[in-house]
Amino acid sequence: MPAxxxxxxxxxxxxxxxxxxxxxxxxxxxxxxGAKLSSDRGLALIKPFDDPFVxxxxxxxxxxxxxxxxxDIALIPGSxxxxxxxxxxALPKTRVFAIEPEGHDDITRSLQSGKRERNAPGIRxxxxxxxxxxxxxxxxxxxxxxxxxxxxxxxxxxxxxxxxAFRHLKLVLEPSGAIGLAAAxxxxxxxxxxxxxxxASGGNVDAETFMAALKA
Amino acid sequence: MPAxxxxxxxxxxxxxxxxxxxxxxxxxxxxxxGAKLSSDRGLALIKPFDDPFVxxxxxxxxxxxxxxxxxDIALIPGSxxxxxxxxxxALPKTRVFAIEPEGHDDITRSLQSGKRERNAPGIRxxxxxxxxxxxxxxxxxxxxxxxxxxxxxxxxxxxxxxxxAFRHLKLVLEPSGAIGLAAAxxxxxxxxxxxxxxxASGGNVDAETFMAALKA
Numbered sequence: 001m002p003a004x005x006x007x008x009x010x011x012x013x014x015x016x017x018x019x020x021x022x023x024x025x026x027x028x029x030x031x032x033x034g035a036k037l038s039s040d041r042g043l044a045l046i047k048p049f050d051d052p053f054v055x056x057x058x059x060x061x062x063x064x065x066x067x068x069x070x071x072d073i074a075l076i077p078g079s080x081x082x083x084x085x086x087x088x089x090a091l092p093k094t095r096v097f098a099i100e101p102e103g104h105d106d107i108t109r110s111l112q113s114g115k116r117e118r119n120a121p122g123i124r125x126x127x128x129x130x131x132x133x134x135x136x137x138x139x140x141x142x143x144x145x146x147x148x149x150x151x152x153x154x155x156x157x158x159x160x161x162x163x164x165a166f167r168h169l170k171l172v173l174e175p176s177g178a179i180g181l182a183a184a185x186x187x188x189x190x191x192x193x194x195x196x197x198x199x200a201s202g203g204n205v206d207a208e209t210f211m212a213a214l215k216a
Numbered sequence: 217m218p219a220x221x222x223x224x225x226x227x228x229x230x231x232x233x234x235x236x237x238x239x240x241x242x243x244x245x246x247x248x249x250g251a252k253l254s255s256d257r258g259l260a261l262i263k264p265f266d267d268p269f270v271x272x273x274x275x276x277x278x279x280x281x282x283x284x285x286x287x288d289i290a291l292i293p294g295s296x297x298x299x300x301x302x303x304x305x306a307l308p309k310t311r312v313f314a315i316e317p318e319g320h321d322d323i324t325r326s327l328q329s330g331k332r333e334r335n336a337p338g339i340r341x342x343x344x345x346x347x348x349x350x351x352x353x354x355x356x357x358x359x360x361x362x363x364x365x366x367x368x369x370x371x372x373x374x375x376x377x378x379x380x381a382f383r384h385l386k387l388v389l390e391p392s393g394a395i396g397l398a399a400a401x402x403x404x405x406x407x408x409x410x411x412x413x414x415x416a417s418g419g420n421v422d423a424e425t426f427m428a429a430l431k432a
Contacts, residue, residue, distance in 0.1 A: 008383060163423075166388050166423070166426070167224060170387060170388040170389075170418075170419035171386060171387070171388065172382050172386040172387065172388060173386075202386075203386035207379075207382070207430040207431070210382070210430070211427050211430065214423040214426070214427065215423070
């Protein structure tokens with residue numbers, strides 16, 4: 001995990017019995033660290049998004065949605081593209097949009113340019129769970145062929161969506177989990193008159209970050 | 217509503233189209249105000265807890281629980297006693313406890329003394345939804361015959377339960393809604409080895425009150 005991951009994410013993962021290896025999000029490559037750990041210790045490497053089984057697992061969110069309805073539109077947090085790809089595969093009749101942080105908008109740019117774009121290294125958003133540098137081979141191909149589009153959202157609107165969820169939904173959302181809601185509230189995706197499902201995942205947010213959103 | 221009700225409760229009720237009449241919780245009687253409004257305008261008065269239909273409606277929470285399980289113990293916020301009475305009627309094999317704020321413990325004292333006790337007027341808790349002066353005729357009779365017991369919880373433990381719900385359940389609870397969880401976390405009711413359902417209702421909490429709980 002990045003050393004600057006929310007404390008609650010580090011602590012609850014350790015409390016569940018895991019050994020957590022931290023790294024510097026800007027200076028180090030988690031791909032290299034993962035490959036080395038896997039090789040040195042003879043461990044299986046499970047990639048966070050660019051793996052058919054992981055995408056299929058994330059797609060069960062789409063299956064759950066399909067049990068309730070087939071929405072016109074689904075708004076899904078986007079970073080490596082695994083969750084949005086899985087949902088798009090599970091809901092072929094739904095227009096699936098990946099929602100990503102402003103300044104970290106490689107999916108939006110990739111869909112525009114027709115080739116896989118990268119984000120420059122660095123941290124430009126409070127959405128700590130959505131700061132992947134680029135999509136994977138599989139998720140880029142699925143994004144290109146299955147997504148209706150992608151939009152990017154400024155942090156201030158993410159904070160307003162967190163405050164909206166606090167006030168009206170009584171839900172604790174981390175910034176990355178509130179970005180789909182922000183896309184709906186701001187009109188970044190036009191949802192007027194449509195049935196819409198928003199995936200609000202997850203809730204790994206420290207009190208300081210949450211309180212800053214309530215004050216924003 | 218009391219003039220010191222959470223702003224979110226006043227605002228969302230007004231936003232739903234209601235005319236809200238406020239009063240001073242310490243100096244005025246809501247029973248008298250309700251009776252006068254009802255009489256002056258020819259309106260039906262719906263009491264908040266001492267009404268068979270209201271208790272039956274609140275008891276649907278118990279029916280929902282019974283669809284999932286019949287717990288050994290249910291921990292229910294207690295004030296006028298309507299919600300706990302309704303749940304106790306719906307779950308006759310469950311030991312139902314009313315949980316109330318420390319210093320505002322008329323249910324606990326009533327069950328001990330065998331007669332209906334009152335709280336002195338005044339505000340002694342952050343649980344603004346649980347500050348009724350006494351139970352009603354119907355709810356006292358149900359409490360006496362159907363409750364397994366009642367316990368009272370200090371505000372600091374209610375705040376810790378709110379922070380626990382934020383951290384682990386990702387739920388926004390108002391103080392009155394977190395008091396049952398506090399009874400479980402503190403051991404005020406012995407739940408070891410038992411199946412337990414906690415009713416965590418509701419989430420009408422202003423940002424300032426919520427942030428104070430996260431810092432407590």
